[in-house]
Amino acid sequence: MGREVLSDLSFQVAPNSFQFLTGPSGAGKTSLLRLMLLSIRPTRGLVHVFGQEASKIPPRQMPTIRRKIGVVFQDFRLLNHLTTYENVALPLQVKGKIEANYRQDVTDLLDWVGLGDRMHVLPPVLSGGEKQRAAIARALIDQPDVLLADEPTGNVDPPLARRLLRLFIELHRSGTSVVIATHDLSLMDQFDARRLVLNSGRLQIYE
Amino acid sequence: MNKPSAPTAPTQETEPVTEQAQKSNRPLKSGKSIVPGETIASTALIFVIAIMAFLACLTLGAVSMVSSSANKWQSDISREVTIQIKPADGQAMEDDIRKASRIALSFEGVSKVTALNDAATARLLEPWLGSGLELAELPVPRLLTVSIEDGANPDFTALRTRLEAEVPGASLDDHRAWVNRLTTMAVTMVFIGFSVFLLMMAATITTVIFATRGAMAGNRDVVEVLHFVGADSAFISRQFQGHFLLLGLKGALIGTASAIALFLLLGVWSYFSVATPQGDQASALFGSFSPGILGYLGMFAVTIMVAGLTALTSRWTVHKQIQILQDYNRSL
Numbered sequence: 001m002g003r004e005v006l007s008d009l010s011f012q013v014a015p016n017s018f019q020f021l022t023g024p025s026g027a028g029k030t031s032l033l034r035l036m037l038l039s040i041r042p043t044r045g046l047v048h049v050f051g052q053e054a055s056k057i058p059p060r061q062m063p064t065i066r067r068k069i070g071v072v073f074q075d076f077r078l079l080n081h082l083t084t085y086e087n088v089a090l091p092l093q094v095k096g097k098i099e100a101n102y103r104q105d106v107t108d109l110l111d112w113v114g115l116g117d118r119m120h121v122l123p124p125v126l127s128g129g130e131k132q133r134a135a136i137a138r139a140l141i142d143q144p145d146v147l148l149a150d151e152p153t154g155n156v157d158p159p160l161a162r163r164l165l166r167l168f169i170e171l172h173r174s175g176t177s178v179v180i181a182t183h184d185l186s187l188m189d190q191f192d193a194r195r196l197v198l199n200s201g202r203l204q205i206y207e
Numbered sequence: 208m209n210k211p212s213a214p215t216a217p218t219q220e221t222e223p224v225t226e227q228a229q230k231s232n233r234p235l236k237s238g239k240s241i242v243p244g245e246t247i248a249s250t251a252l253i254f255v256i257a258i259m260a261f262l263a264c265l266t267l268g269a270v271s272m273v274s275s276s277a278n279k280w281q282s283d284i285s286r287e288v289t290i291q292i293k294p295a296d297g298q299a300m301e302d303d304i305r306k307a308s309r310i311a312l313s314f315e316g317v318s319k320v321t322a323l324n325d326a327a328t329a330r331l332l333e334p335w336l337g338s339g340l341e342l343a344e345l346p347v348p349r350l351l352t353v354s355i356e357d358g359a360n361p362d363f364t365a366l367r368t369r370l371e372a373e374v375p376g377a378s379l380d381d382h383r384a385w386v387n388r389l390t391t392m393a394v395t396m397v398f399i400g401f402s403v404f405l406l407m408m409a410a411t412i413t414t415v416i417f418a419t420r421g422a423m424a425g426n427r428d429v430v431e432v433l434h435f436v437g438a439d440s441a442f443i444s445r446q447f448q449g450h451f452l453l454l455g456l457k458g459a460l461i462g463t464a465s466a467i468a469l470f471l472l473l474g475v476w477s478y479f480s481v482a483t484p485q486g487d488q489a490s491a492l493f494g495s496f497s498p499g500i501l502g503y504l505g506m507f508a509v510t511i512m513v514a515g516l517t518a519l520t521s522r523w524t525v526h527k528q529i530q531i532l533q534d535y536n537r538s539l
Contacts, residue, residue, distance in 0.1 A: 037435075039435075039532075059530070059533040059534050060439075060440075060533075062533045063434075063437050063438065063439040063440075063533075064437075066434070066435060066436070066437040067436075067437035071435055073435075077428070077431070077432050077435070078432075079241070079243075079428075079429060079432060080243075081239050081243040081244070082239065082241070083235060083236060085235040085236065086235070086236055090241075090432070090433075090436050091436040091437055093241075094433060094436055094437055094438035094439075094442050095437065096442075103235075107235075119235050120233040120234060120235050138436070142437070
């Protein structure tokens, strides 16, 4: 068995809450997000999602659970052969929604994140910040109950980081629980929120 | 947990990230499917499928041609039997020939009896006895060829008995020994041909499965992204199955069309090579150089099978990948 990345963690993400997950590089922020996303299973301990113990969730129910969780990956994970619009619309497309019914919502959201004039381009021609915003828009488009964002401001300059933070705050106010993994202290100082601080695999919570 | 309401327009506090962007007239959609189309892996897959389908169709066509040629030889030789009348002292050979012909024609299924005349018999013996042969001076047996109608099966035993009883010195050769040998040879050739075809299909299936899985490996990220945005297994499988069915169909059609074109070219060559040594040799083995309607139907079946196999392999590969992603208890 390898090194224990996280140990003795116990916390809850309440509905309609906002928290920063922070700690030095290698502290286990991404691993904790992956645990919350159910993409990995803990060697010991339990993860409960929307009232269900994760190991008891049947595989066929997983897509329904995932649709309630929006994710912003550190490496964006945009599909390079699809336009920004198509990437953002993907969560709606996979739900079988008709394009005519969501087209306006997607274009409105892209306008909102400042990609109104970049909807038709492919991700390889987007800048780092634009990719970041496209990934955020994709995570938000289906109005998830929970948003998990891994270093969402890691590739943008401070002014844009502040704007993105306001975007997350706005989302939180509209009812979504937000977890932002970041090691950017200046970003956290801009909004008074709960802080989950990871250090050497242990968690301290500052309400 | 209550479902959050849609994000509202930015308030004064949450100023818009940018001003309302200028709309572009360019289309919002790339026109591409969720599964990336023209990748190096998919082009290579089409190429591999085309080669394997070409070789499979070539084998099937050759087997089909050899099989129909073997049947034709067998049928040609079994449609004819020979009556031989040995000369004897005081025998009226011409009367015996007429009598043997009458007896043969009285049997059901016999269409024609032709007696080899003196000139034809002399020609037949020329390689051994030289030219200018006077048959009257030699005790040379006379031959009658008896043609049998297609599909008919005259009672050769009864014919033989009557000939031996009523025509002195007459005997019937129904070529059974030759037919048996040819049947054995034809069955062996067709068996070998089909064995080669089955091996070829096994190689095709294996190659298509591995090439498809190779091409699928490049799409792992796409599967993961679809999975994380909430796509269910059926949706993801459908996307890949449809995409790979088209790739398989494209490759198989190219391979099959190339094989058919080759057969047509060989047919044209065979048509213009009639009466040349090479042409005669080739047509003796392969007949008309056409795989026939069954051969072409078989090639069509190969095309459908290869395309279907490609789609099923992709579906199976995606299904396995999704199973691993979705099964929380395996995601350690």
